[in-house]
Amino acid sequence: MLKHNLGFPRIGEQRELKKACESYWNGKIDSVKLFEIGKKIRIENWNIQKHYGIDLIPCNDFSFYDHVLDMSFLIGSIPDSYFNLKFKNDIDLYFSMARGYQKHKFDIKAMEMTKWFNTNYHYIVPIFTKNQKFFIYSKKLFNEIKELNNIVDSTDKIKPVLIGPVTYLSLGKEKDNTFHKMDLIENIVSVYIEIINKLLNKGIKWIQLDEPILSMDLYDKEKEAFQYAYKKIYNYFSLSDVKIILTSYFDGILDNLSIIKNFNEYITAIHIDLVEDPNQLKDVLSFIKDSKTILSMGIVNGRNIWKNRYNDTIDKIKKAIFSIGKDRIMIAPSCSLIHIPIDLDKENNIHLDIKERMSFAKQKIKELNDIEKILEGDRNILLKNSFLIKKLENSTIIHNKEVKLRSDNISNKYIQRKNDFSIRQKKQKEKFNFPLFPTTTIGSLPQTKELRDIRNKFKNKKISEKEYVKKIKSFIIYAIKKQEEIGLDVLVHGEFERTDMVEYFSEKLNGILSTDYGWVQSYGSRCVKPPVIYGDVSRIGDMTTDWICFAQSNTNKFIKGMLTGPVTIIKWSFVRDDQPIYKTSYQIAFAIRDEVLSLEKLGINIIQIDEPALREGLPLKRKNWKYYFSWSIKSFRISSSGVKDETQIHTHMCYSEFNDIIKQISDLDADVITIESARSNMELLKNFSDFYYPNEIGPGVYDIHSPRIPSVMEIYDLIKKAANFLYKENIWINPDCGLKTRKWNEVLDSIKNMVKATKIARKELS
Template sequence: MFTQNLGYPRIGGNRELKKAVEAYWSKKISQSDLQQAAQQIRLHNWQLQKDAGIDLIPSNDFSLYDQMLDMCLTVSAIPHRFHPLIEDKKLSETDLYFAMARGFQSDGFDITAMEMTKWFDTNYHYIVPEFYENQSFNFLSNKIVNDYKEAKQAGIETKPVIIGALTFLLLGKEKETEFNRLDLLKNLLPVYKEILKQLSDLNVQYVQFDEPILATNLSNTELTALSAIYTELKSAFPNIKFVLANYFECYGENLSTVLGLPFDIIHLDLVRCPSQLDDIIASEKVSSQTIFSLGVIDGRNIWKNDYEKSLAIINKAINHFGKERLMLAPSCSLLHTPCDLDSEKKLDDELKNWLSFAKQKINELAELSKIVDNAPEANELLEKNKAAIASRKNSTRIHKGAVKNRVKNITDKDAERQSIFAERQAKQHALFNLPLFPTTTIGSFPQTTDVRKLRAQLKKGEISETEYTQALQAATIETIRLQEELDIDVLVHGEFERNDMVEYFGENIDGYAFSNFGWVQSYGSRCVKPPIIYGDIERKNPITVEWSSFAQSQTKRLMKGMLTGPITMLQWSFVRDDQPRSETAFQLAWAIRDEVVDLEKAGIKIIQIDEPAIREGLPLRKENWQTYLAWAVKAFKIAASGVQDETQIHTHMCYSEFNDIIQSIADMDADVITIETSRSQMELLDAFVQFNYPNEIGPGVYDIHSPRVPTVEEMEALLEKALAVIPAKNLWVNPDCGLKTRGWNETKKALENMVNAAKQLRVKIEVEA
């Protein structure tokens, strides 16, 4: 049976891309070295898929940073503030590309980075395109064509992948003036035609248009634009087979329009939405020429495919459409899964037998095709898969009765603080006696090569546990002294003992497992290694109390306890798929609550429960929102509600649009929320203002994902914007996220400027008063 893949991980099995990109940024390798490293990853990925027998192999699914940023450069959607760099020819195309993602601070220029936010409901972040009224576009970067030619030269025919015009425009933002960015289609489509013309001249057979915006609720105007886009493009290039790729959800009410479009192949994510196959079978609008791509292998999770379940779906489709009108595929790009399970030595054999990473998913795709085609080895492949699925289902290590009972017996009281916020705030202000605009950071401080080396030495047995602890204590004390010197009001201990904000907690909780090489891309060169939730969750012993208590003993200032919230633990893990996600979330909530209570008992008066992923977990279709938000908010409140009024609960959220869920954020009832607002110039604060958010708030005043150091004046201006809409007694001052990935020099300078901005604002308020 015909097979296609939508995309493959771009980071390399050993994070080769991350290492090359960061080496280039630090001027340790040349641009040529960087491009050579990237080429090696691409060639490896293409050859792997060819060897597995995949029929349609994607190209242009690779990116040095982000596919949306690639598209911005391809069509010359370059923000105005970067134009002087182009005019002065200060930067190569590659350096301009990275400057757009990370900002640019050199040669008299000080240019902020483009905004970044989550790619639908994943933990991958994309660069948000910026659009201007009457903006012109032109074909600037030839990456799409060059990648195809590179694969062709290696003897591999590929299917170029292009971000569809509707998704590209709707995921961007209008700048400077209010207008409808769909009006830019008339200027954008000629560039798409130019790209397709070059591909057509190379005799490209298939082009994949990624339009995941079709997984969301679209207006009639947007659907009309979709029809216009592909009617025009297909009429200009009838010889290219157009592949429509939507994923992460059903087409929903967009399906009728989609079925009327001139696509040769329509992809269906049948993992997230198996019911849409029935909708298509029942539809009278399906063309007899349309081929359907059945996305039956989960591109978002790491569990082995259940061939019997997939075959039931495949056979239903075959019975209706015939095998010749179908192809098999993963549900979405495999970007969201680790590269290769074969590299894993840490996982035990039983658990490993339940898993499948990107390379294995490609093999699953090939095996399913063989089974459908009744190949000689079909029965053996099916029986082997049945045994693996049964092994997981019948394992005794997954279920714990006490944990299930604790979730079953949740009461309303478990999810409520003792008093309303106004009463808690009065008690906390009296106890803490903090100045106006108290300063703090989000938690982590730079984890330098020395810290990472210590962790590696401990794992290899080169240093003892005592030596490791003493070294981290010294780093913690040094960080505390720095914060005291900077005059930060509420301190953090720096989190040097933590490898990752989810992995660290998961390592100390039953029901989690961990890989050695299960890396996935989060943004740019940032990779994370999501832990694996395979069974019931239980925290048996305190996790952070010892380090938080040690840090508090080193200072008279308030020290925050730092925890990761239940929804973020859920979202940033590979989650078991044998029970509802809400059930796993409540198990996590109880584990975090136990830690919160223990921190309070140890004398920690401020506890931050980070939930950067709560917006990320929101279903893509609005009709499903309230069900999710009800259990997500309840899980957070269970985690946060076991303490006295005097204990201040903070939470942190970043890189999300809050407008649509602001009521739910308020319902979480955290005493203080810190959010990312710097890249959007406080734009994200609008939601909190319009809603009249009642609790305290710390809008991030500088972007930690950029190496540039903002000035005091810049941060003070952002604070004044915030102060115009937030009562002074409710306003905190902080960076927009943790400082783990930054260098020490830039961190010190930025925090010094941040504290000075807060102090200057205090003086200004006192004078005005």
Template sequence: MLTNIPGYPRIGSQRELKKACENYWAGKISLERLELTARQLRKENWTLLQDAGIDLIPSNDFSYYDQVLDMCVTLGVIPSRFRGLQQTFANPTCPELYFAMARGYQKNNFDITALEMTKWFDTNYHYMVPEFEASQQYALHHPKCVQEFKEALSLGITTKPVLIGPVTFILSGKIKDAGVGYTQLLEKLLPAYIQLLAALQEAGAEWIQLDEPSLVTDLEPAVRELYHTAYSSIRQALPAVKILLTTYFGSLEDNTALALQLPVQALHIDLVRAPEQLDAVLSALPEDKLLSLGVVDGRNIWKNDYAISLGLIKKAIAQIGEDRLLLGTSCSLLHVPYNLEDETALDPEVKQWMAFAKQKVAEVIALQQIAAGDDSLLAENEKVMNSRKTASSIHLPEVKARIKEITTADTQRHSIFPHRQVLQHSVLQLPLFPTTTIGSFPQTTEIRQLRADLKKGIITQETYNADIRNAITETIYRQENLGLDVLVHGEFERNDMVEYFGEQLDGFVFTQNGWVQSYGTRCVKPPVIFGDVQRPEPMTVAWSRYAQSLTSKPVKGMLTGPITILQWSFVRNDQPRMQTAFQLALAIRDEVKDLEDAGITVIQVDEPALREGLPLRKSQHAEYLEEAVKAFRLAVCTVDDATQIHTHMCYAEFNDIIEHIAAMDADVITIETSRSQMELLEAFAHFRYPNETGPGVYDIHSPRVPTVAEMEALLHKAAQLLPARNIWVNPDCGLKTRKWAETEAALRNMVTAAKNARIQQLAVSF
């Protein structure tokens, strides 16, 4: 059996790529230095996989920012608003255009907004959304993947280039012009794809991986036809090219026959998320196709249970033989950290149950060896699996008992929203179009150093607390000077919106270097939930109480919701995920009650990942959404009617879950809408969303400062869709990644836009 890795992390074990990119943007290093860092990282990955014994080593899984953005630039899918910049920087390898599409561009007499960004299927990885315009002409614009294949070849390593398949690429984007359909778009894109595949074949690529995860989703008949057209055209044009069609994140189900009929040499399936699909695939696999078994989890950090994986492998061997099988990870290892060996402070008991990217590669090789008859690694693995099942550190009887005591009353507010709204308006006394932010303010170098110094013992807890109080004080005064209506304390004590809470909850452990890419250079270090969760003591109350003491304006208490903590952690896989979600909800519920008792009248419980957790198949939506909404309501429904509950969601399509968002019954929801020009708000309007809404009026993921006119225009659109009395004014997301100068400039413009909107609305009213 050959071994196959669909993709490998690219940021570097110490986030070398993040640091290099950000230093390049800041003008601290040259383009040559950035490219040198990239080459070093690629070489390290290729060498590691070759030394481990992997047969199909990926290339072109590297990206400076995002693999979907790479495909856009490769094929010339460049929106018209970038054409002037494209002409200015005519060299297609110049990064100015590439990074402008990712981050926006506001210099050299240009002012260009970035591409939209949304989640990659049901992961926490954000990709740049392609924009397809009728005027675009597609061709091999930038042969990055060919260059990287040749780069590996020069090192004596033959790789398997990885590309997003044509149908998934189309489905991941947005068609901007009416009258252009998928069929016409595919016809225009296919010659560029074929040109690219031909260039790879000419360069010496034996295998080419085309990722088509859309095959594990519900597909319309027209989309199924796209698959037939795309792959038949590729096979006709390039009969000798060997394609490994790669699916992941779920089961093929009703797309099984479609996937097996496509004229490709091999099919990869995810047997971690969907082991049940193996029987159907084996029974219908054509004799001329190879099958790649994704048996090692590419999305979680728990050690592989060899006995379970071997059961699947042996079943496949018995039916089609070893020669037609490949063994690999379920998906790209992009979603897990680099190397468990870098963790020197983890609890040894928990560490023995874990595997990061490097260890998962070793697991693939180990399974290959065990399947070939070497049982020496099997006994040790079985010992580790048994130790986890019986560990007393995992199970807390008092937590399990509390879960059993949950009643329907625990998930209901005392009164319906219209009644609560009257009380809240009376208490808060806010103007029309009230302004606020999503929670965090810039995490400066000084603030990050402060936390690092406390961790290292360089400063005392008392010194740290005093400095954090000073940062909160300054931020409250800044917000008052800007004229914001509902303030926040800034979250300077928080390293991450999930990690911060996990550090104060039982059942979590944390890594030193467990970084994974969220988007671009934004890296997160997900907590690890290994056992039952509970809150030993209040987590945020002291900081919120202090911030509120500085101002007569309301200050929001800021919490992360149970589903987001669940989604953005590496979650234990020894019990149902929703069991863990309800444990988290009870912990947050205790914190919400303590904040209210401390006099906090506005409490925000963020759930940006609720949509992200939606199963890829519609048949599974209802059960997930019912339980996710229940978890949120369990967390917040302890408060009185006059206490205003906010939540925040970002970078998601809301149309298919709007009823369940309404069922969450938050008094105010803030959402990302600026990059889509309020397009996402239409779902709330069509549904007649009853509660209050804060559509984001500017994009915090870009350093550009939006004008007052831009934000006024967006508010005007919002007021045409929703009742003015229900509209809040806020940025798209938290401001921790921004600088103070651009933050204050943007917020000043935002407050001015809100004031102008009030005047306009009052004029209309009279």
């Protein structure tokens, strides 16, 4: 029974990759040093996996920015506009695709970015042209095999990881509508065959092809592409020793077993996610029973940080052994471990009872070892695991009867505004009297090194609370002054007291904890520290009112209160696994509701409840959408529906395909929704127009994930395009997202251009 891993976190235990990339972008280190740091992280990762006895160690799971972008680079899927920049160093070409390039006479936008399936990880969207040819461009994959070969004693233990051809095409977009991206399957399979051939020549036996699209509802074109791709690869390599592991995760594959049946004989092993869908095991075993196919069982949770329940896992493995035999079984995490932190042992401030139930990436690898030992007869590991799980079942650390009672009894008065939007909008327009195209930002403003140092000093008790508060207030005053000078209509306080939009609230709520080193990559050098929801959640007291009210006292303009919504807190946290997710979400919703009412009572009449994770949390299969929306929309409405008609509720959503959930977005009943739409050139707005979306919308008019500064006319053109889709009276003007990751000079110049463009639009489009 082989133990293997699908991928390991690449940021480094101290976020070395983040610091190295940002130093390189700022010109503080050269590419040699950058590559040196990347190699050090890879070697550390490989040694960890070797130490815990992983039989097949993944290679090519490391990335300087994004593994989808790496795949584009490997197969030469690089748009001409970036090639034409003629960089001397390929890493600069690579980063220009992810971040844009604005220097000398060049001004190239970054490629579009969106969420990786239903996770909080972002990837760079490939762009395809009609009849596009693919070719091996990057040598990264082959160089890393050479590196790993110096650590393990045989290439038999090296398992290169590639995004499968059908999933890769599905992740991209056509440059125009003259073709379908799946029409490129013949061209792209040719380069995959070339890559596999080179891997075989290097002595590689096992190759992991990730096809998570198998967990989704597939169209005919995708089904045909699967049949063609894997038959073609098999025919070419049928006489070789290559062993293909077809890997899917994030949901079950039962709906697509009939498709896999058509090419099952062409693969050596199939990996399934038994964490997200444990019920698929019986049917998958029945499906492969009479074949030679090996089953890779994803039995260690790659997306959450709770310790494996060994009893349940051993039962699954024993069923599989009984059905197909031990020699046809592999065990692995459910998916790549890039979605969880690296090492729990570094955490020294977590209650021991809770910490004993937790497991990070390094510990997940060890869990595979434990499972193997239990199967070999070690009862002590099993008994200890069972004791730790049982220990917290009735713990007062976890359970609060009053909180449970409140969230278990939800009447209609908690999920309905007093009047519908048409009545509310009239009252709000009279109250606020904003001009056409009111301007605002999404909430956060630049988090400088000085600010981070102040927070760290306060956290480590090197400065007093009084000194800390004074410093944060000085940042707020500066931010208010700059926003007033630029001429924004609705201001924000900047969120300088917050390290992260979810982590901040976790520190103000019972039942949630923050880690010290639990960093996870979101995109590029952007890392987040997801909180851990371990018990019943309730509000300790006011969370934001002091800062928001202080900001309001320093301006005559309206300040927008900034909160994070319950669904986003759920989706961007590691959620307890001992009760249904909706119960936890309702508990958080009531805590946010209490904060909303406190803000309103203190005179804050514009309140934004961010839900950027609403779309990303959508189940991969449509048949599961109804259940998801039943609790997610209800959660938002619990948090937002207690206010008066005159109080304006905003929400914000990140990169999303809205066309298939536009009704549900409308059901949120937010007065104003802001969305990311600049990178897609306002394409998303057509969905709102076709649906006749009734409420107000703030389409993002510039991309904040890139350092480039958009011109006035570039922003004006986007406003003009938005006005072609939407009622002008319902349009707000704002950036794509929060500005915390950008520098002040970038932010000020960009917002100045945004306001100038808005003034032109008011004149030209009124």
